[in-house]
Amino acid sequence: MTYPKNILIRNIGKLYGINEEPYSFKKGKALAITGIASNQYLYIKDGTIASYGPDSQCAITEPHTPIDAQSGIVMPTYVDSHTHIVFAASRDEEFVLRLQGATYEEIAESGGGILNSAKKLELTSHENLYISAKKRLDQMIAMGTGSVEIKSGYGLTFDAEIKMLEVIKELKATTDADIKATFLGAHAVPTRYKDNRDTYIDIIINKMLPYVAENQLADYCDVFCDQGFYTVEETAQILTAANSYGLKAKIHANELGVTGGVQVGVAHDAISVDHLECTTESEWQVLMSSDTIPTLLPGTSFYLRIPYAEARSMIDYGLGVVLASDFNPGSTPSGSMHFIQSLGCIYQRMLPIETFNATTYNAAAALELQDRVGSITLGKQANIQIIKSLSDLNQIPYYYGSNPTDITLLRGKIQ
Ligand code: NIG
Ligand code: FE
Numbered sequence: 001m002t003y004p005k006n007i008l009i010r011n012i013g014k015l016y017g018i019n020e021e022p023y024s025f026k027k028g029k030a031l032a033i034t035g036i037a038s039n040q041y042l043y044i045k046d047g048t049i050a051s052y053g054p055d056s057q058c059a060i061t062e063p064h065t066p067i068d069a070q071s072g073i074v075m076p077t078y079v080d081s082h083t084h085i086v087f088a089a090s091r092d093e094e095f096v097l098r099l100q101g102a103t104y105e106e107i108a109e110s111g112g113g114i115l116n117s118a119k120k121l122e123l124t125s126h127e128n129l130y131i132s133a134k135k136r137l138d139q140m141i142a143m144g145t146g147s148v149e150i151k152s153g154y155g156l157t158f159d160a161e162i163k164m165l166e167v168i169k170e171l172k173a174t175t176d177a178d179i180k181a182t183f184l185g186a187h188a189v190p191t192r193y194k195d196n197r198d199t200y201i202d203i204i205i206n207k208m209l210p211y212v213a214e215n216q217l218a219d220y221c222d223v224f225c226d227q228g229f230y231t232v233e234e235t236a237q238i239l240t241a242a243n244s245y246g247l248k249a250k251i252h253a254n255e256l257g258v259t260g261g262v263q264v265g266v267a268h269d270a271i272s273v274d275h276l277e278c279t280t281e282s283e284w285q286v287l288m289s290s291d292t293i294p295t296l297l298p299g300t301s302f303y304l305r306i307p308y309a310e311a312r313s314m315i316d317y318g319l320g321v322v323l324a325s326d327f328n329p330g331s332t333p334s335g336s337m338h339f340i341q342s343l344g345c346i347y348q349r350m351l352p353i354e355t356f357n358a359t360t361y362n363a364a365a366a367l368e369l370q371d372r373v374g375s376i377t378l379g380k381q382a383n384i385q386i387i388k389s390l391s392d393l394n395q396i397p398y399y400y401g402s403n404p405t406d407i408t409l410l411r412g413k414i415q
Contacts, residue, residue, distance in 0.1 A: 005046070005047075005412065006044060006045045006046075006050075006062055006063065006064040006065070006412075007043075007044040007065045007066075007067060007382070007409065007414070008041065008042075008043050008044075008058070008060050008064045008065070008067070009041060009042045009043075009044075009067045009068075009069050009384075009386065010041050010055060010058065010066065010068055010069065011041075011055060011068050011069050011070060011071055012039070012040040012041065012042060012055065012071075012073075012074045013038065013039070013070075013071035013072050013073060013391050014036060014037070014038055014040075014073050014074075014391065014392065014393070015036070015037045015038075015040040015042065015052060015073075015074050015075070015376060016034060016035075016036055016073060016074070016075040016356065017075050017076045017356070017360055017361065017374075017375045017376045018034070018035025018036065018376045018377075019034070019035050019361065019375040019376065019377050020377060020378065023365070023370045023371065025293070025320050025362055025365050025370075026320050026357050026361060026362055027315075027318055027319055028315060028316070028317075028318040028319070030320070031320055031321070031354045031358065031362070032351055032353050032354050033353075033357075034353060034356065034361070035375075035376070036393075037052075039054060039055050039056070040052055040053060040055055040074070041053065041054075041055045041058040041060075042074060042376070042384070043060050043064070044382040044384075044409065044412045045062075045412075046412070047381065047382055047411040047412035047413070048379055048381060048382055048412065049376060049377065049378055049379065049380050049381075049382050049384075050378070051378070052376065052378075065414075067386065067407065069386050069388060070388040071388075071391065072386065072387050072388035072390055072391065072406075073386070073387040073390050073391070073392075073393065074376075074384060074385070074387075075356070075360070075376070075384070075385055075387070075393070076146075076360045076361075076374055076375055076376060076383060076384060076385070077144055077145060077147070077360075077373070077383040077384060077385050077408060077409075077410065078145040078146065078147075078337035078359045078360060078363070078385075079145075079146070079147040079148075079359065079360060079363035079364045079366070079367060079369065079373060079374055080140065080145050080147065080148045080149065080324050080327070080335065080337055080359075080363070081147075081149045081272065081274075081295060081324045081363050081366035081367050082149055082151075082272075082295055082297060082324035082325070082326050083148055083149060083150055083151065083324070083325055083326065083328070083335065084150070084151050084153060084154070084326070084327065084328035084329075085133050085136045085137060085140075085150055085328075085335065086133040086150060086152070086154070086164050086167050086168060086171075087117055087120075087121065087129075087132075087133075087154050087328065087329045088120035088121040088123070088128075088129060088154070089117075089124075089329070090329055090333070091112070091113075091116060091329045091330050094112050094116070094330065097112075104304050104306075104330070104331060105228055105256065108188070108228065109228070111191060113188070113330055114153070114154065114187050114224075114330065115156075115188055115190070115191060116330075117154040118154050118157075118160065118188070118190070121154045121155060121163075121164070122155070122157065122160050126163055126166060126167055126170075129163070129164070129167045130167050130171065133150075133167060133171060134174070134175075136327065136335060137171060137175060137177065138175075138415075139335065140177075140325075140327070140335040140336075140337075141175075141176075141177055141408050141410065141415050142405065142408060142415070143335065143336050143338060143405055144338065144385040144387075144403075144408055145177070145335065145337055146177055146178065146383035146385075146408065146410050147177060147179075147180075147363075147364070147367055147369055147374075148177055148179055148180075149179075149180045149182055149220075149250075149324075149367055150171065150179060150181060150182070151182040151183075151184040151222055152164035152168070152183055152185065152218075153184030153185070153186075153187030153188075153222070153224075155185070156185070156187065156188065156190045157190070158203065158207055158208055158211070161183070161185050161208055161212075162208075162211065162212075162217065165181055165183065165212060165217035165218060168181040168217075169181065169217060176410035176411050176413050176415065177410055178367070178372070178373065178381075178383075180219045180220065180367050180368075180369075181217060181218045181219050181220075182218060182219065182220040182221065182222045182250055183208070183209070183212045183217070183218035183220070183221050183222065183242075183247065184221075184222040184223070184224070185203075185204040185208045185209075186201070186204055186222070186223040186224060186230050186234070186235070186238050187222075187224050187229075188224065188229060189230075201234055201238065204238055204241075205237065205241040209221070209238075209241055209247070210245065212245075212247070213246065213247060218247060219247075219248075220247060220248050220249065220250040220271065221238070221239065221247040221249055221250070222249070222250050222251050223235045223238050223239065223249075223251050223252065224251075224252040225252060225253050225259065225261040225265070226252060226253065226254070226255050226256045226257060226259055226261060226275075227256040227257035227259055228256065229252075229256075231259075232259060232260040232261070232263070232264045235251065235264045235265075236264050236267070236268065239264070239270070240268065243269075248269070248270070248271050249265060249269065249270035249271065250270055250271045250272050250274070250366075251265045251272075251273055251274065252274055252275055253265055253273040253274065253275055253276065254273070254275055254276045254277065254278045254279050254283065255275035255276075255277050255278065255300070255306075256277075256306075258278045258280060258283070261273060262276070262279065262283040262286055262292075263283070263286055265292055266286050266287065266290045266292045269291075271292070271366060271368065272293040272294070272295045272322065272366045273287075273292055273294060273295065274295040274296075274297060274324070274326075275297055275300070275309070275326075276294055276295075276296055276309040276314075277300075277301060277306055277307050277308065277309050278307070279309065279310065279314075281317075284313075284314055284317050284319060287319055288317070288318060288319060293320070293321075293322055293366050294314060294319055294320075294321050294322070295321070295322040295323070295324055295366055296308075296309040296311055296321055296322070296323055296344075296348070297309075297323075297324055297325070297326035297332070298311075298323065298340060298343035298344055298347060299325055299326050299332035299334060299339070299340055299343060300326050300331045300332045301347065302343050303331055303333075303334075304331050304332075308343075308347045308348050309348065310348075311344060311349065312349035312350065315350070315354065320362055321358050321362070322359075322362045322363045322365075322366045323337075323340050323341070323344050323358040323359050324340070324359075325337060325340055336403065337359050338396055338397070338400075338402070338403060338404065339401065340359060341355040341356065341359060341396055341397040342398075342400035342401070344397070345397040346400075352393055352394045352397050352398070353393060353394075355397060356393055356396070360374050360375065361374045362374075381411050381412075382409055382410075382412035383409065383410050383411065384409045385405045385407065385408050385409070386406050386407040386408075386409075387404045387405055387406060388406045389404055389406070390404050
């Protein structure tokens with residue numbers, strides 16, 4: 001039996017994330033505000049949100065596929081603006097080493113960490129990388145995620161970095177999720193360039209970046225600007241080159257130390273600076289007077305047992321934040337945005353509604369998708385999740401550790 005493409009969701013207990021105003025990134029107190037309506041219907045036509053309103057007034061007569069939300073929640077899908085889901089193998093041995101007392105940095109210094117992932121990725125075929133990444137992506141979609149940024153950075157040679165970006169390109173072509181690709185050649189310094197860092201940076205700037213740009217393999221350029229990884233000066237050099245190829249910056253900053261990552265990101269008009277576990281008021285000040293988005297990754301703090309970014313203070317200071325999963329094999333192997341909401345509440349003292357906006361409405365801007373996704377808005381892509389068993393938004397982070405999403409719709413298609 002074939003079902004009509006148009007979909008009518010009836011019996012919605014609460015519809016969250018309604019916004020018919022022009023887009024405005026939510027900062028400070030505004031982060032705790034969203035449009036909410038009870039007892040609604042929502043109609044999807046040609047993949048977009050065609051109408052919604054009181055269920056009692058629903059008058060759709062066109063052929064459609066019906067869905068009963070059973071008085072549950074309907075809300076936009078998550079936008080996960082920072083992930084590393086293309087990788088060759090698990091690093092569970094490092095997980096055990098850390099339990100035995102080693103730190104993330106010690107493991108990285110002894111050739112583990114990112115370099116360990118790079119070694120494994122070099123030996124893995126495009127096809128196998130695609131198959132495993134697609135499984136992760138599909139699992140994330142089943143957990144309510146609809147838009148995902150994916151980084152390279154486990155290649156660290158020309159061929160392997162390009163292989164990763166080609167895998168991301170194939171993911172883009174074979175999913176209904178919105179995918180953005182980020183080139184992260186400067187994720188770690190390969191061992192053979194340890195005493196000759198400039199040579200590797202030269203390869204990034206003069207070989208990798210031109211090829212990536214010419215073949216349109218990336219939307220953004222990232223650098224792991226942090227203690228023990230890339231310096232502020234090196235980051236500036238790489239971002240300047242990336243800008244000259246039309247690639248906007250989106251960087252890892254201030255995870256392991258207060259090293260000037262935020263400042264160099266802002267100076268290069270980065271779309272976002274991500275991590276921010278180690279910041280002071282001067283970083284917040286710089287962010288306040290810029291359009292660069294502070295993106296926090298509480299999964300990493302949880303998994304590595306490092307301090308959390310000070311979300312509460314940053315929001316009270318007036319900033320708007322985004323939360324993302326950072327799904328990767330080393331520092332946080334999970335793509336559950338429900339759990340990210342729980343961590344945001346429990347460890348970062350955000351309100352459930354704030355974590356909702358930080359993973360949907362605000363997060364859309366961190367991928368420049370705010371005109372298409374992130375809210376319930378007429379004409380926007382029908383990227384919607386249905387949670388039948390819950391009756392209030394607060395219950396999503398409250399019931400931590402489960403996947404309450406029953407149905408994910410992307411571009412109006414049931415996944
Ligand atoms: O975002 N911080 C840098 N990169 C990743 C970790 C990558 C890894 O350990 O494999 C992160 O946490
Ligand atoms: Fe990361």
